[in-house]
Amino acid sequence: MIKVLVFGATGRMGLEVIKAISDSKTFKLVTAIGSPHSKYIAHDTGILSCGRANNVLVSTSLNGILEDVDVAIDFSSPDSSIDCLRYCAEKAIRFISGTTGFQDHHHKEIQILSKKTAVCIASNFSQGIALMSMLVEMASKTIGHDTQILINETHHKDKVDAPSGTAIDLAASIHKRYKNNNADKEVRFSSTRSGSDIGSHKVSFISKNESIFLNHEVTDRAVFSSGALMAAKWIIEKDHGIFSMRDVLSLS
Structure with a gap:
């Protein structure tokens, strides 16, 4: 064992x-x-x-x-x-x-x-967040430079750090693409602390003509x-x- x-x-x-x-x-x-x-x-x-x-x-x-x-x-x-x-x-x-x-x-x-x-x-x-990280990185390789990127995360009221470590890691997956192309991209964060929410993350890629949303929510710790x-x-x-x-x- x-x-x-x-x-x-x-x-x-x-x-x-x-x-x-x-x-x-x-x-x-x-x-x-x-x-x-x-x-x-x-x-x-x-x-x-x-x-x-x-x-x-x-x-x-x-x-x-x-x-x-x-x-x-x-x-x-x-x-x-x-x-x-x-x-x-x-x-x-x-x-x-x-x-x-x-x-x-x-x-x-x-x-x-x-x-x-x-x-x-x-x-x-979470296995789902690991997969989401890969999908976020893939999306970042194809979106245009005029796309706005927002990460919303929600956790229970007692969580101290904001934005969450997961949100920061998701942003790092996005920045990885831009660093490889000698460019940078601003990622905006929105953090909510309330109730007993275990954890949810939403990454939004918003452009003039279309938007992509990737969501992950934990229902059991x-x-x-x-x-x-x-x-x-x-x-x-x-x-x-x-x-x-x-x-x-x-x-x-």
Whole structure:
């Protein structure tokens, strides 16, 4: 079985991943690290995630890990994520991260640490978003330079970053086309934070005579945890380098 460390274990996505592992015959949860400020420290992660005890308690330190780990799955914060990656790089543990909000200095360190272990970074582990990213890039190769591009994204009221990491990545797919042609293109963002919306993204290409709309909506957060486990299984065969969900799905 693939032995997993979940980092950010008491957050929404951390608990979703732990629940998915509990239902899997391929993965085994061996360590769960949560925020030192969490009220769930030393609680059973199985009880927290799905109501079934698994005897893996929420810890706060990477230094206390006793069992071997094959892959770490991280849903935390940028600085904490880098701390986890440093640990994984030293131990040659594969690293999967759905953390968003990385800045340039974070990306530079990820680049350096990826020489020691395999890293998969995805702002969104949905297979649908990976496909949408490819379609957005394809559309950007054919539209005219007079086309207006708008990305609308909606998430629950507690999501901190805006625009979302997924929206930023979709814009990067658009800019990729223009950079290849020594040009640039403005992409406008619209972000909404309300209710309990898991996540929806709409990319609009609007020209004088026609418009193209690409939409993606998540209806169950389980799509992210299943995607993260798919990436974890895939990356076990990699020794080092930086990868995305498009690599995992052979969509690059």
